[in-house]
Amino acid sequence: MRNAAGRVVPDGMPAFAGADAYRSHSRVLLSQEPRKHPPVFYSSLSAVFAAAPVVDGMTLSFHHHLRNGDKVTNAVCAEILRRGLKNLTLAPSSVFPTNAILAELIQAGHVTNLRTNYINGPAALPIEAGKLRGLLLMDTHGGRARAIESGELPIDVAFLAAPAVDRNGNGSGTMGPAACGSLGYAQPDLHYAKYVVLVTDTVVDSLDRIDLDGAFVDAVLVVDSIGDPEGIVSGTTRITRDPVGLKIARDAARFLWEVGAIRPGFSMQTGAGGTSLAVAAQVRSLMREHGIRGSFASGGITGYYVDMLEEGLFDHLYDVQCFDLSAVRSLAKNALHQAISASRYGNPFDHDPIVDQLSFVILGATEIDLNFHVNVTTDSFGRLIGGSGGHADTAHGAKITVITTNLTKARLPIVKQRVTTLTTPGEDVDVLVTERGIAIRPDRIDLIAATRNSRLPIRTIEDLLQTAHALSGVPKELPHGTRIIGHVLYRDGTVIDNLYQPSQD
Amino acid sequence: MKPGIAGTLESNDAIFTVRPASTRHVVIHSVVDAFYHDQIAQVIETTLDELAITGLDVLCEDKGALDYTLRARLIAAIQRMEA
Numbered sequence: 321m322r323n324a325a326g327r328v329v330p331d332g333m334p335a336f337a338g339a340d341a342y343r344s345h346s347r348v349l350l351s352q353e354p355r356k357h358p359p360v361f362y363s364s365l366s367a368v369f370a371a372a373p374v375v376d377g378m379t380l381s382f383h384h385h386l387r388n389g390d391k392v393t394n395a396v397c398a399e400i401l402r403r404g405l406k407n408l409t410l411a412p413s414s415v416f417p418t419n420a421i422l423a424e425l426i427q428a429g430h431v432t433n434l435r436t437n438y439i440n441g442p443a444a445l446p447i448e449a450g451k452l453r454g455l456l457l458m459d460t461h462g463g464r465a466r467a468i469e470s471g472e473l474p475i476d477v478a479f480l481a482a483p484a485v486d487r488n489g490n491g492s493g494t495m496g497p498a499a500c501g502s503l504g505y506a507q508p509d510l511h512y513a514k515y516v517v518l519v520t521d522t523v524v525d526s527l528d529r530i531d532l533d534g535a536f537v538d539a540v541l542v543v544d545s546i547g548d549p550e551g552i553v554s555g556t557t558r559i560t561r562d563p564v565g566l567k568i569a570r571d572a573a574r575f576l577w578e579v580g581a582i583r584p585g586f587s588m589q590t591g592a593g594g595t596s597l598a599v600a601a602q603v604r605s606l607m608r609e610h611g612i613r614g615s616f617a618s619g620g621i622t623g624y625y626v627d628m629l630e631e632g633l634f635d636h637l638y639d640v641q642c643f644d645l646s647a648v649r650s651l652a653k654n655a656l657h658q659a660i661s662a663s664r665y666g667n668p669f670d671h672d673p674i675v676d677q678l679s680f681v682i683l684g685a686t687e688i689d690l691n692f693h694v695n696v697t698t699d700s701f702g703r704l705i706g707g708s709g710g711h712a713d714t715a716h717g718a719k720i721t722v723i724t725t726n727l728t729k730a731r732l733p734i735v736k737q738r739v740t741t742l743t744t745p746g747e748d749v750d751v752l753v754t755e756r757g758i759a760i761r762p763d764r765i766d767l768i769a770a771t772r773n774s775r776l777p778i779r780t781i782e783d784l785l786q787t788a789h790a791l792s793g794v795p796k797e798l799p800h801g802t803r804i805i806g807h808v809l810y811r812d813g814t815v816i817d818n819l820y821q822p823s824q825d
Numbered sequence: 826m827k828p829g830i831a832g833t834l835e836s837n838d839a840i841f842t843v844r845p846a847s848t849r850h851v852v853i854h855s856v857v858d859a860f861y862h863d864q865i866a867q868v869i870e871t872t873l874d875e876l877a878i879t880g881l882d883v884l885c886e887d888k889g890a891l892d893y894t895l896r897a898r899l900i901a902a903i904q905r906m907e908a
Contacts, residue, residue: 700860732889
């Protein structure tokens, strides 16, 4: 059948029925089971595998707060290989290039299903080659929290990297050599996995703060190192110096100003990419110039937002993950900088998710089409290059969702007739800002009216597509492969699109 | 005669390497080959036609250059070969 976004969904899979369809369902919550015994401390992963025990067919989960410095997922993968375990499902909140060993586990059938919110690097290659025997299911950050708390994604054993742990098995994200700050994405795993292992390199008598509640911990594994601090810092946390990126950022900020989105008490989120931070810089100077104080900034937090908080430009920072060490230090010392869980951040069924309070969000796109559907999951060849993360969550929640991107990148038009893979539905997207003009979704008559007399370069998205084609030529249509290797899930767990094995050149 | 080379391997650019030859022989390696192979080949052929060049070995290593960039890099490579 076709889902509400026009994509064919295989029989038996729940089809996306619209971004607000979740409102007609009620929240399903497993009970949280505090442990009856204090956690057992181990010094060998093999002993933890024996104690859990980890056996064929189980689902193991991980968080990605150590990003490309993560050693915990890799150590567990090596132990799976050593034991020759089969038919496992892995559910890391994201997969990074450092997790290359996962490719080997997929090739050899140790891992047969993968459920994650983002995948980039060598682990994607065997999946694209059709070697994953089951399916790749890709959630949003909020959707993963929903799937875990509801029992849709039952986790047998969670291996949770914890930068510091006390004798009672509580964990902190802000102490130790691999301090990574907020542990927001680990919260669902901690509270609902059947067996929870904290993996740490730092055991202390008392913690500065408790990010992981020891009442839910079965085992603590002490290792030499859980992560490489160099890899923890996100790659792109500097304002872009590219003149095209700066123009896009300037126009995005001017747009938000014209429509009155930057006003006392407003809230915002941007990514950590260079253009996103340039938008933040533009917004910051407008706030200073006009004496505006906002209520909060949220999301992955960088030092740039820490500076804005300390300058008094925001009341709070709501932090689901720290993108740099300046954010980690701030989280440790500033009470106005608060860690939030994945559920509080973006779970559609949370009583008051942060994303729903956003005045606006600035997001990227690898492709956007005439329906304003956005792809951040694959490239135009259908190769896996990322995933939603919080893209669809914030796009749905924010009052104004702005996509900033170059109109073309290395000749390829970013505006397409139809996106290769659908990550975030057009109904959750409002504005596209490119260096050659701004397109507003036709049903946002409020935004169209508010900018009618501005000097902003407002155009239709069809017009932007024409411009891209005039510059680059019309790209040849590539047929997607016919074999389904996975599905993109909307935040409510319905299938918004399929992932196809890319056709080989 | 030395080959003529022009361009860079930056995104949105291309490197052309050209050598004298008795016939035209064009090799294209492009990051957008699947989408724009025919158009890139067309730009090269048209440019060579305009310059009335009947024989040349052309290697195009393309990182997503637009047509005018391809054209400019090709002409520069040819001029450097002749210099």
